[in-house]
Amino acid sequence: MVLHSLFFKNHNYGQPQLPNGLLFPRGVAYLSDGVAWYSGVNFGGSPMHIPLSNPDWPSIKKWIVANFHDSTPVESELKPGTVYKRIFWPMSTSGNLHKVIDRTVLTQSFVALRLLLTKMLDIFQTVEAAPGNLNVYGHQIRELLLLAAMEVEASWAAVLKANSYSSISKLTTNDYVKLLSPMLLDSYSLTLSSYPAFPQFGPFEGWTSATPTKSLVWYHAYNMTKHNREEHLNVATLEKAIHAVGAAVVMFYAQFGFNLGTNDDKIPVIKNVFHLRFDHDRYPTSYYIPNIVSTGATSWDWESLDYPFSS
Numbered sequence: 001m002v003l004h005s006l007f008f009k010n011h012n013y014g015q016p017q018l019p020n021g022l023l024f025p026r027g028v029a030y031l032s033d034g035v036a037w038y039s040g041v042n043f044g045g046s047p048m049h050i051p052l053s054n055p056d057w058p059s060i061k062k063w064i065v066a067n068f069h070d071s072t073p074v075e076s077e078l079k080p081g082t083v084y085k086r087i088f089w090p091m092s093t094s095g096n097l098h099k100v101i102d103r104t105v106l107t108q109s110f111v112a113l114r115l116l117l118t119k120m121l122d123i124f125q126t127v128e129a130a131p132g133n134l135n136v137y138g139h140q141i142r143e144l145l146l147l148a149a150m151e152v153e154a155s156w157a158a159v160l161k162a163n164s165y166s167s168i169s170k171l172t173t174n175d176y177v178k179l180l181s182p183m184l185l186d187s188y189s190l191t192l193s194s195y196p197a198f199p200q201f202g203p204f205e206g207w208t209s210a211t212p213t214k215s216l217v218w219y220h221a222y223n224m225t226k227h228n229r230e231e232h233l234n235v236a237t238l239e240k241a242i243h244a245v246g247a248a249v250v251m252f253y254a255q256f257g258f259n260l261g262t263n264d265d266k267i268p269v270i271k272n273v274f275h276l277r278f279d280h281d282r283y284p285t286s287y288y289i290p291n292i293v294s295t296g297a298t299s300w301d302w303e304s305l306d307y308p309f310s311s
Contacts, residue, residue, distance in 0.1 A: 003057055004080065005030040007041070007285040008064045008073035020067055026284055027068065028092050029060050032080045032292040036060055039093045041287045042280040047093055047298065074285050081291030081299065084307040086162040087183055088257040090280065092287040093298070097257055100302045105158075106256050110266045112151050113252050116245050117273050119144050127238055129195040134239035142225055142236035148244035149222035155251040159183070163306045173212035173219070180207050182307050183254040184286055187279045190246045193272060200277070203247035218243040249274050 006029045015021040024040025029050060031037075036055035039047040052059050065071050083089075083100055091097075123144060127136050156176040167175055180186060185204035192198045208215045213223060218240040224232040249270055258276070260266055270276075291299045 002077050003075050005076045005078055005289055006057070006060060006064065006073040007076060007287075008068055008070040010040075011069040012067075028076075028285075028287065028289060029064060029073070030080050030289055031055060031060075035292065036063075037292055041092045041284070042090060043093075045093060047290070047292060076285050078285075078289065079303075080289040081301070082303045082305050083288050084163065084182065085304050086159045086255050087307055088254055089184065089286045089288045090278075092289045095290050095298065095300060096259070097288070097302065098260075099300060100304050101256055101260075106260070106266075109155070109252055109255070110269075112154075113248055114269060116144070116148050116151060116248055117270070119147070120242065120245050121273065123238070123241075124195075129192055129198050129238070129242065131197055131199065134237060136238045137234050137236050139233070141238055141241050142229070142233060145218070145222055145236045145241040145244050146226060148241065148248050149219055149226075151248045152219075152244065152251055155248070155255065159255065160309070163309060165309045173216075174209070177207060177209045177212040178309050180204060181283070182309070183251075184283050185250060185254055187282045188250040188253065189277045189279070190249065191275045191277075192242070193275050198242070201243055201246060203243050203250050216247075218247065246274060249276075 008027055008029065010020065010023065010025055010027055012018040012021040013023075013025040024043040026042070027038055027040045029036065029038040034055075036050035036052050037047040038050055039045065050060065050063055052063060061073060064073050083097060086105075088097065123140055127133055127141075153176070156179060157171055159179060160171065160175060165175070165178075186202060186207065188204070189200055189202040191200045203218065204216070206215055214220045221232075221235040221237070221240045222244065225236040252270070253276065258267070258278075288302075291301075293299050
């Protein structure tokens with residue numbers, strides 16, 4: 001592994017009498033253009049210069065120990081100024097990924113998602129999204145489950161294709177489950193904005209490579225009712241359909257991010273239906289790091305890389 005960054009814990013956090021005590025609970029140090037920098041993660045703000053005249057990784061590690069008392073920072077091969085194709089990670093500082101987003105792909109994905117949200121809200125006019133109705137099923141609910149699961153499958157396949165993933169056979173959940181960690185999918189949970197009694201859920205919580213189909217309950221139901229409607233119409237429940245639509249929402253965020261620009265109206269449309277929660281602590285080293293150019297300014301030009309999926 002080629003070392004490009006060090007993620008560390010700030011053991012001074014919450015101790016205002018100490019230097020750097022209130023800035024951030026976790027941070028990252030890195031080299032950019034021969035100069036050492038650091039910033040908080042999930043914190044915002046600008047990167048700060050590490051005052052080392054001839055920085056190298058041993059001296060940076062000593063500086064981290066001296067200032068933040070973390071003797072075991074996590075080494076990362078993530079290079080500042082690089083991102084993985086169609087895979088969103090939060091930023092280590094304030095910034096954006098707008099320049100690497102394909103707006104045509106983004107718009108097409110949003111149109112498909114908006115249709116799912118509209119169909120779901122139409123069903124809610126007949127069946128209330130209430131805890132007592134979780135197991136209600138029917139043909140329109142089944143249709144929503146099928147369409148939502150197919151949209152998720154399309155997103156899975158598109159991300160793998162964008163990253164030059166190759167398989168000797170047709171893609172299956174054995175391939176798709178490899179997206180779980182790279183896309184941080186089990187960090188996302190959702191609630192229904194207008195139905196606070198509907199239980200919070202993580203569409204990809206518990207997804208495992210050991211049972212990549214059955215461990216996603218909504219996806220397993222989709223497979224069952226898709227192949228045998230007459231015997232398995234009853235598995236196409238309101239709860240599973242909502243979870244499938246939620247999975248499509250998560251795939252949208254996990255590809256394109258939480259903020260698509262100040263004048264973009266797509267995220268507010270989603271927020272009117274689903275409220276998003278993101279667990280920043282689940283993948284503490286999965287943050288994109290901007291590059292700092294020789295003038296000391298932050299560059300928002302990114303190099304897009306293929307994620308190194310295993311075949």
